[in-house]
Amino acid sequence: MQPRKHLPTLRAEFDLSLTRTLVPLKDMSEAHLLELLSNSETDVICAGQTIFVRGSYDAHHVYLLHGNVSLVDENNMTTIVNGRSSLLPIAHHQPRRVTATAESDCSILRLDSDRLDKLMAWSQVADYLQLNISRQRDLDEDIDWMMTVLKSNLFFKVPPINVEEIFSRLTPQVVYAGDVVIRQGELGDQCYFLKEGDAEVWRHNETGRQLLATVGVGRCFGEDALVNEAPRNASVIMLTDGVLMRLDKQDFYRLLKEPQVASISLEAYSEQLAAGAVAVDVRNEEEYAELHMQSAVNIPLNLLGIKSRMLDKNRAYIFYCDTGRRSRAAAHLLTQQGYQALALDDCAHLFGHSRWRHLLDNRSNYVLRDGQAHKGQ
Numbered sequence: 001m002q003p004r005k006h007l008p009t010l011r012a013e014f015d016l017s018l019t020r021t022l023v024p025l026k027d028m029s030e031a032h033l034l035e036l037l038s039n040s041e042t043d044v045i046c047a048g049q050t051i052f053v054r055g056s057y058d059a060h061h062v063y064l065l066h067g068n069v070s071l072v073d074e075n076n077m078t079t080i081v082n083g084r085s086s087l088l089p090i091a092h093h094q095p096r097r098v099t100a101t102a103e104s105d106c107s108i109l110r111l112d113s114d115r116l117d118k119l120m121a122w123s124q125v126a127d128y129l130q131l132n133i134s135r136q137r138d139l140d141e142d143i144d145w146m147m148t149v150l151k152s153n154l155f156f157k158v159p160p161i162n163v164e165e166i167f168s169r170l171t172p173q174v175v176y177a178g179d180v181v182i183r184q185g186e187l188g189d190q191c192y193f194l195k196e197g198d199a200e201v202w203r204h205n206e207t208g209r210q211l212l213a214t215v216g217v218g219r220c221f222g223e224d225a226l227v228n229e230a231p232r233n234a235s236v237i238m239l240t241d242g243v244l245m246r247l248d249k250q251d252f253y254r255l256l257k258e259p260q261v262a263s264i265s266l267e268a269y270s271e272q273l274a275a276g277a278v279a280v281d282v283r284n285e286e287e288y289a290e291l292h293m294q295s296a297v298n299i300p301l302n303l304l305g306i307k308s309r310m311l312d313k314n315r316a317y318i319f320y321c322d323t324g325r326r327s328r329a330a331a332h333l334l335t336q337q338g339y340q341a342l343a344l345d346d347c348a349h350l351f352g353h354s355r356w357r358h359l360l361d362n363r364s365n366y367v368l369r370d371g372q373a374h375k376g377q
Contacts, residue, residue: 023089044106045105045108055095068082068102071090072098090108121301121325132305149218149245175243181199181244188232190226191226191246198216261343265346272316278317281297285300291360313340317341317342319341320347324347324348327343
């Protein structure tokens with residue numbers, strides 16, 4: 001059947017419960033998943049339409065929700081994928097290794113790959129940090145608002161590796177009922193998180209004074225000042241006594257800069273392994289099972305806080321994922337704990353370039369025992 005390339009694409013409604021089962025979306029927090037889906041599309045593809053072409057780069061993860069799709073590789077071999085037979089994205093390594101064509105009418109979910117990867121890393125680092133916070137008994141009363149801060153879309157532009165730095169940049173400010181925290185028309189150079197208390201948002205216009213909203217614990221306001229020079233478009237007045245956590249614009253800019261993480265190249269990987277280093281795949285179990293590096297153990301990033309105790313501080317560990325974002329975060333977090341952690345460079349080339357296929361394995365799995373990798377049963 002010849003593909004019909006110019007047929008119109010229809011939009012379908014999201015099925016959130018279905019989306020929650022997809023890999024790696026199932027391991028994202030609800031707040032991060034909803035943020036991801038807010039800029040995503042579910043399409044209806046008619047039978048015969050081409051979804052993507054072998055050799056192309058489209059920077060999207062494509063999930064088959066319903067219907068059947070044929071995948072044709074460079075040797076003209078055809079594989080049929082049935083809807084819901086796999087929770088992973090369709091042949092997602094890029095450049096695309098196959099041409100995907102709808103065999104029947106299908107519904108697919110397209111996600112921006114970089115946005116997915118960033119929000120995935122954000123969500124899992126937040127999980128790691130939540131576990132660490134919960135272990136510090138003196139922070140028990142702060143867990144809720146701290147996690148609310150981490151789910152604020154203000155920080156989605158910040159590299160996930162800097163998540164731990166956010167709270168060190170916030171400074172407390174005691175406020176009282178009636179205090180004007182932000183005044184409409186002024187230029188601002190800071191934003192606020194409400195740690196304790198309640199506040200009201202008011203706007204003055206030609207018809208008078210208008211109440212826009214009441215904000216409570218965990219809410220952020222004044223964030224526009226951190227991204228542009230526009231005057232404040234409303235006033236924020238404390239309704240009760242409370243505590244604010246203030247973030248200055250310059251501190252926010254510092255958070256945008258990703259710190260250096262010790263790393264090694266793919267060329268040096270085998271030599272490091274021979275010297276006793278252990279490779280650690282920080283993707284989730286399904287991603288690892290599909291394809292991973294030889295002799296690599298699997299410790300998903302969101303479980304790093306629990307499983308880090310299985311590592312040996314006298315041994316080097318090489319962390320990798322499919323883009324480098326999750327693995328750099330893992331290496332950085334464990335370096336802070338005194339481990340010998342390295343991030344693998346060029347992760348994006350690992351799964352998509354034929355040069356490195358000899359390093360990959362989809363048959364054997366490895367487990368961590370006494371800080372070392374052992375072949376699983």
